Amino acid sequence: MTFLQESAMQRHVTIIGGGVIGLTSAHSLVRAGHHVTLIDAHAEVASETSHANGGQLSYRYVAPLADSGVPLQAIKWLLAGSEAPLRFRPQLDLAQWRWALQFLAACHRRQHHQSASQLLSLAQHSQQILAEWREQDGLSGFAWQQTGKLVVHRDQQALNKAIGARIAPDDQQPLDARQCIALEPALISQQASLAGGIFSASDETADCHAFCQALERQLINSGRYTRFASTHVAPLSKENGRIQYLDLIHIDGSRERWKVEEVVLAAGNHSAAMVRALGIRLPIQPLKGYSLTLPLSEGAIAPRISVTDAARKVVYANLGSADSHQLRIAAMVDIGSHERDISHPAIDEGRIAALRRIASTSFPEAGNFADATPWAGLRPSTPKGPPLIGHARHGRKKHDAPDNLWLNTGHGSLGFTLACGSADLITRAISGDDLPSNLKVNFHN
Ligand SMILES: Cc1cc2nc3c(=O)[nH]c(=O)nc-3n(C[C@H](O)[C@H](O)[C@H](O)COP(=O)(O)OP(=O)(O)OC[C@H]3O[C@@H](n4cnc5c(N)ncnc54)[C@H](O)[C@@H]3O)c2cc1C
Missing domain, CATH: 3.50.50.60 (FAD/NAD(P)-binding domain)
Incomplete structure (x- = not known):
């Protein structure tokens, strides 16, 4: 330093x-x-x-989980089984119920906007501080890249809604399906189902560990x-x-x-x-999530830029460094998962199998997903964000x-x-x- x-x-x-x-x-x-x-x-x-998270420095995608549509959406996801982006499994735990009620109370538009703008200011300040540390202190060796973040949608209505809800529109450019594939050629296998996306050129990725x-x-x-x-x-x-x-x-x-x-x-x-x-x-409640780390071999057709699958809420980051190339895939929120030891959250095999399925269907040529290393982590979360x-x-x-x-x-x-x-x-x-x-x-x- x-x-x-x-x-x-x-x-x-x-x-x-x-x-x-x-x-x-x-x-x-x-x-x-x-x-x-x-x-x-x-x-x-x-x-x-902080061990194997999604690797996203997503400075322009900071909207909190609590939003007006979430309670209804969560009920629909109850039917989606292990592929559901969000699952609620209440335990007999007073602190958890208190948190859940505070979360529900925060699920309205005004609170969502207030939290999102607070988070956006902090995120932009974070980006500036990290840039200072990299430039002035020579901080390096953590697979940092500014490849930008592309959030893809399969449904035109959902895409239109997302375009209308952008919180940093100057740096969140709407793209059609063809433009998305030109930007990230690994999306070619999803050509038939893509509606389009939103691209933030200045978002970053890195390996948190x-x-x-x-x-x-x-x-x-x-x-x-x-x-x-x-x-x-x-x-x-x-x-x-x-x-x-x-x-x-x-x-x-x-x-x-x-x-x-x-x-x-x-x-x-x-x-x-x-x-x-x-x-x-x-x-603060621990909200569980999962990741896979897939080693990328030469010739793999995997995303180079950060890609988010908006409907499934799955993020992909290419954490390439001089000596290893890997794709980090992270997803899912389990509210109320019961842990025997919160320092070592259990890996739910059903959730991991679902994540392997989603990722291998989205990027079939990225590698052998059976070789991907699974991980589970608990997000220390406040109800409002x-x-x-x-x-x-x-x-x-x-x-x-x-x-x-x-x-x-x-x-x-x-x-x-x-x-x-x-x-x-x-x-x-x-x-x-x-x-x-x-x-x-x-x-x-
Ligand atoms: C699946 C998943 C994907 C994610 N993806 C992203 C992402 O892409 N981008 C992003 O910005 N964030 C992401 N996150 C969130 C991010 O990983 C967390 O917000 C962050 O790691 C929290 O860091 P922390 O230092 O607060 O907690 P931790 O990393 O958990 O560190 C807390 C430390 O405190 C120590 N500790 C606690 N109590 C004691 C004690 N009594 N005595 C001694 N030591 C103690 C613990 O041992 C632990 O090492 C993701 C999280 C998950 C689960």
Whole structure:
């Protein structure tokens, strides 16, 4: 990292969570002159949701899941079996029902527009911050490409509706079927069924796991960063209005009290449980999704640009690098999946078989889909969509939040897209700096 600043207000910040949100926060804080200790339960960074996600930096496709048509659509999808883009399997869990009710309440046009415009500002800020890190710090080695994103539709009516609903129309160009195939020749096998698409030339793709590793390489070189690997942090407690220390449990069972100055909670799906005893209720539920990683051999006819199948809600990203070429395929939202261990979500074989079927029908010449590596992850999701970023004084029990606790969590299905901008916001908040004027919004939805 070449762009290290000296900060007048240098702090020691302890970050809980080594996914893409924790690592981008660390990078941004170190860049701004702070010292960081990052703690994660796993041996390697990005071992949970940031591991094999869809690879989309879809800065112009940030509309939240909660929308006016979704409840009715979800009922129709009940009949679609394992290929359904969205499934709801309620459990006997009060927090889950509370979340589901908040989600339903957010399923109307006004809320959808409000959340979408909040997410769009954060996404565009994220794109700008990632560009700075790539250009000024030489951050590389994570299969980053700006190939643009093409969202294809099979139904003319749905395409017309999507054209009318664009949230960044200057960079979302409508195309007919012929233009889609000219842009992405691998769509030729779908020629007969394509109605057309919408293309955003400046959207990007990258490998989120490799991105986290690249960030950590730079962090280690900075001399301002340490990581406790394979170390579990116990739920937080406070004394005299502050978190004084964290209780750590290392992999060998030994325990340690870690004295803290500032704490950033970037614990993804575990965030709500970490602060419950403090009286802070974070509206985050794990929404399950799946991916396949298909090795691409020479001559494979696979998408080169990012393609989204709008009706099936499947995304395709070509994560090619100097030594390997692979196609990442990601899809599906399971609300209320029961997990024995949320750190290791179970792979539902029915869902994976459906995803193999959909992908191999769409791109039959891309390779042998039986060889694709399956993965399941849980999106740490808020009911309205925007993440929780800022001081932990949240909701009604404002006075209960410890003075030195900061949140950067709840990024749902957009964590990779929003990570760099979110990291910049939390860094500015901790440093006492102004926020960019278009982002002076309350991210504590
Ligand atoms: C199928 C699927 C596809 C997706 N596709 C995309 C996409 O294309 N583009 C996009 O922008 N986003 C995508 N996402 C969403 C994105 O992956 C997530 O939003 C993002 O990874 C969340 O990052 P995180 O750092 O908050 O959580 P995580 O990556 O889960 O990291 C949290 C970390 O905190 C650690 N931790 C938690 N509690 C403790 C504790 N008590 N002690 C120690 N460590 C702890 C965990 O070990 C974990 O490593 C997708 C998600 C899924 C499931």
